[in-house]
Amino acid sequence: LLSSLETLSFGFQFDQPLSQCSIPHSVKHLTLSSDFDQIINKGDLPSSLERLVFGYSFNTPLNEGSIPSSVTSITFSNCFNQPLTKGLIPQSVKILKLGEFFNQPLFEGSIPPSVEIINFGKYFNQPLSPxxxxxxxVELTFLGQFNQPLEARSIPHSVEILAFSDNFNQPLKPGDIPPYVKTLIFGYHFNQPLKPGDIPHSTETITLGYGFTQPLIQGSIPPSVTTIIFSNKKTQKLSLKAIPSTAKVMTF
Structure with missing residues (x-):
């Protein structure tokens, strides 16, 4: 391989063990093939690596040091469902995307304090303690199955963009949604009453899914909201009086 290579993608059927120096130390972006499912030892991936994408089949346990400390973005594809113990994800990582089948319990330290964007895949449905x-x-997305009760600080106060899965349908109370959220998205099945204080006064955009049929009450939508998106036109008609006059209403 060329010593000046910066982007490397392996073909569909590549499933060979990696070894030290098999990938040039110039490579910054690496995409492993759909079939790749080999043990990755410390040093197999170059210290130049910044973005790492695992292919569809990868589901081999990782060890501390498997992923070099230069990596800032990790994407696990569909099959990965291994425990994330403290130290597996290096403290350089800012973007972490977990694949469709990932559904492992998480503990304090599983995700390092450098991570700014997290995407949980379709089957993730584990409790999140503070x-x-x-x-x-700052950006947190749940897809598919997530439907766990929230408590204060389950979702960090730093989060500004929060998207819940289609399955999420838990009652909310003041403090469950962190105080600095600007964009808040509820999925298809969310159908819980929204009370004054449930939505923080930092929120600017709210999306309510098709299953939301609760009439909004006065004060449930804070005056900070500039855009509210309804997926169900009937709900919109029931809620017009409770929507701040400054908010733009959209329906899809």
Whole structure:
């Protein structure tokens, strides 16, 4: 391989063990093939690496040091469902995308305090106690199955963009949604009453899914909201009086 190579993507069927120096130390972006499912030892991946994408089949346990400390973005694809113990994800990582089948319990330290963006995949549905997600996270997305009760600081106060899965349908109370959220998205099945104080006064954009049929009450949408998106036109008609006059209403 060329010693000046910066981007490397392996073909569909590549599934060979990696070894030290098999990938040039110039490579910054690495995409492993759909079939790749080999043990990665410390030093197999170059210290120049910044973005790492695992292919569809990868589901081999990682060890501390498997991923070099230069990496800032990790994407795990569909099959990965291995425990994330403290130290596996290096403290350089800012973007962490967990694949469709990932559904492992998380503990404090599983995700390092450098991570700013987290995407949980379709089948993730584990409880999140306060402190599990680091206070560095600014964008948090749940897809598919997530439907766990929230408590204060389950979601860090640092989060500004929060998107819940289609399955999420838990009652909210003041403090569950962190105080600096600007964009808040509820999925298809969310259908809980929204009370004054449930939505923080930092929120600017709210999306309510098709399943939301609760009439909004006065004060449930804070005056900070400039855009509210309804997926169900009937709900919109029931809620017009409770929407701040400054908010733009959209329906999809």
């Amino acid at each position: 402190g599990i997600l680091p206070s560095s996270v």
